[in-house]
Amino acid sequence: MSIFIHPNRHRVAVLVRDGVLPIELGIAHRLFGQAxxxxxxxxxxxxxxxxxxxxxxxxxxxxxxxTHGPAGLSEADTVIVPASDEDYEPHSHAGLSSPLVDALGLIRPATRIASICTGSFVLAAAGLLNGLRATTHWRVADQFRMLYPAVDLDPDVLYTDEGRILTSAGVASGIDLCLHMIRSDYGSSVANDVARGTIVSPHRDGGQAQFIQHPVPETELGNTRASRMWALKHLDEPVSLNDLAKHESVSVRTYTRHFRQEVGVSPLQWLNQQRIDLARQLLEETDLSIDQIAVEAGFGTATSLRQHLYAALRVSPSTYRNTFRVPAADPTKVLAPMDYET
Known part of the structure; x- marks a missing residue:
């Protein structure tokens, strides 16, 4: 008998070890559990x-x-591996137990696998990250590189998505990664509802820096919050870097520097992400045409919208709408596990 009593739901298994961080275990249960x-x-x-x-x-x-053993991994559509406090002990990763690595062999080929924080060491030890881009907590990045040189480690991002395999950095980025997976499975509307219920930001791009050493105080001259709020109200208009800097009465160079310190990405990268998020929301929740959505989201033309959406999600606007359109959703239909081999 399957340990998952609701086979019509997407099944998530969280694999924990001694020394698990309760907050990371709670992230998976809280976010997926309330979707x-x-x-x-x-x-x-x-x-x-x-x-x-x-x-x-x-x-x-x-x-x-x-109460559930490793057999549950073979039943899951998604497996999540959180961190353990032992991961932060010197040389502990080199001795990751063979049974732990062997347990990952029970996972089906189509199952999505994700790590939170140093859970990435477990995935790397099993060879699941070889040749892939991955991240982990910045404090153990050097040790990770030494042990797993075949992995393309990027310790400067919140999370990575390589299709079937995903990794995240510290604790908070585990929230971002789980919301990203929920958004990929069921769309922005569901993910945003979960974020609101948890009182967290509905979306932080995976490429955002995981650790900003010198954040700019809210009171410092050149703080970019006001310009960001202004830009969000004018996404349907041409917004240039000069416009943003002028709104804060600083030079473009100063504005760009402050923006990166506060947000972790460039102003134009951030602006493009906001437009993509708005386009996704309009595709999910309105009957506007693709041309109208392109204008409303600031892309100007349907061709530009298609190019940007495909670059971000590898799908066209019409495909995205057909998948995630809220009124058309069938409550009895659950998305099948994604084919991560394509």
């Missing part, structure tokens, strides 16, 4: 698995009673 369809039906079934069912030590003074 609902427009009709209020839960879209995911989340289960916690471990190598040997029973009490699992956390990095706090509590333990977690896990």
């Amino acid at each position: 609902k369809s427009a009709e209020g039906e839960f879209l995911y079934e989340v289960r916690t698995c471990t190598l040997v069912p029973g009490q699992v030590r956390t990095d706090t003074d509590i333990t977690v009673n896990v």
Whole structure:
């Protein structure tokens, strides 16, 4: 008998180890666990698995009673591997247990696999990250590179998405990654509802810097928040870097520097992402034509919208709308696991 009692839902298995961080375990349960369809039906079934069912030590003074063993991995559509406090001990990764790595062999070929924080070491030890771009917590990046030179490590981003395999940096970026997966599965409307329920930002691009050393205080001259708020109200208009800098009464060079310090990406990268997010929302929630959405989102033409959406999501606007259009959603239909081999 399957341990997942709702086979019509997307099944998420969270593989925990001794020293698991409760907050990372909670992220998966909280975010996936509250995702609902427009009709209020839960879209995911989340289960916690471990190598040997029973009490699992956390990095706090509590333990977690896990009743499901590794067999649950073979039933999952998505497997998530959180961090352990042992990951931060010198040389601990070199001794990752063979049973732990072997357990990942139970995962079906089409199953999506994601890590939170140093959970990426487990994926790397199993060879799942070889030749792929991945990230981990910046504190252990050097150790990761030494142990797994075949992985294209990028410690300067929040998360990476290589199709079937995804990785995230520190704790908070695990939230971003889970919301990204929910958005990929069921669209922006569902992901935004989950974000609102959790009181977190609905979208931070994976390419955003995971650690900003010198954030600009809100009171400092040249702070870009006001210009960002202004830009969000004028996405349908041509907005240049000069316009943004002029809005803050600073030079383009100063504005760009402050913007990167605050947001982690360039002003034009951020602006493009906001327009893509708006286009996705309009595709999901309105009957506007592709041409109208292109204008409303600031892309000008349907051709430009198609190019930008395809670059970001590898789908056309019409395909995206057919997949995620909210009124057309069938509450009894659950997306099949994505074909990550294509």
